[in-house]
Amino acid sequence: MKRTPLYQAHVDAQGKMVDFGGWEMPLNYGSQIQEHHQVRTDAGMFDVSHMTTVDFKGAEAKVFLQTLIANDVDKLKTAGKALYSCMLNKTGGVVDDLIVYYIDDENYRMVINAGTTEKDIAWINTQAQGFEVSVEPKLDLAMIAVQGPNAREKVFAAMPGVEEVAGELKPFNAASLGGLFIARTGYTGEDGFEIMIPEKSAEFTWKMLLEAGVKPCGLGARDTLRLEAGMSLYGSEMNDEVSPLEAALTWTVDLNNENRQFVGRKALEKLRDDGVKKTIVGLVLEGKGVIRDHQKVVSALGEGEVTSGTFSPTMGKAIALASVPMGTTGSCEIEMRNKLVSAKIVKPPFVRNGKVLV
């Protein structure tokens, strides 16, 4: 199994190590619910070094990315600005979801999922043929996400000099200093940073953050936090066979510039014209129990399926994202352990910045 540069730090912190798509990663360091609350109320950190950073360089970097992904990087005008998007296959299915950062018109940085890295790189390289662009996976970077209402202040305390670089950063923007790349982004619904650093600095940075009172959090809390924040997970809400229009990700698709023929555009336009049949909604369970992935959803308009189900530590109730027939509203039933249990249909996010929104 692969290990990140922080493997030993996790073991030292009593991390319960599990196989996560071929990576040996911490599920929790004791209680994933405490770790969840730590992020909602103070500051926690996640090792996300298993995710992959890819740099795009060259005269045609911009026009290539305008072809590769469904959102339009032409929106990015200032250095460090970030854009969330999907890259699609020819049938409009999602190859992966990603964040792309603008450096300048000939330099972009992208972050892709760990589990899809090999597939993604192969796909990107195939698409890049004929473009004057180099595709450079940066496998020697570690990444630490520090999240929570006190995350920024604790990062500044732990990492001298960083406040000068990142103190004024607005959400969804990044700055860099030498080998450090710091973005005000995350996957928890809280404020904070995602920090990329050279592998060799990872353990030192982790320890400095620990000293500043940032608690380590595992993949268990990462999943309950992102689900409360209503954020999609590749492989759950979308995959190679699900288009962004069917996954409540239409906002990440830009069809405005008719001359921009990105991969999958024709398929999306056909799907839109024929009528999109399903979407992702949020569910809140009214009774006891926990909603689990792949449970059947029964609604007035037909059947659906839970794509991500869990227990929300902030709400004290089970919540889920589910794929249901387009137009489903009000309430539905979920088949749980051979019983039908009633759930309320809501629009995610469930929780943002520590507050329950549904």
Added chain:
Amino acid sequence: MSEVRDDRQYTETHEWILDNGDGTFTMGVTDHAQALLGDMVFVELPGEGDEASQEDEFCVVESVKAASGVYAPADLEVVEANEALDAEPELVNSSCYDDGWLVKFKADGIDGLMSAEDYSDTLD
């Protein structure tokens, strides 16, 4: 290392059973089981006076990660359920052998239980 206590017996499905010596038994899940399941969020317990036949699923412990049925180790009648778990299911994590017990029941006897030593061996 999971804690195993010498004063009680164990099932293959990671429950402990304590003979109270008055025809009643107390039952809970083992330290090994609670660690595997992770943070408990709901515990569904039977009511006082409920009867269960051997192998009936008569409790459910549900963690963030998974729901797990607890099966009756004998034909039994429930004497008491641990109501504290309604408000504090995490007692199953923090005190699985004491405050996190699940049910007390009456039974004529229970076959096929393991000693603490034999149970410990199955965990290796």
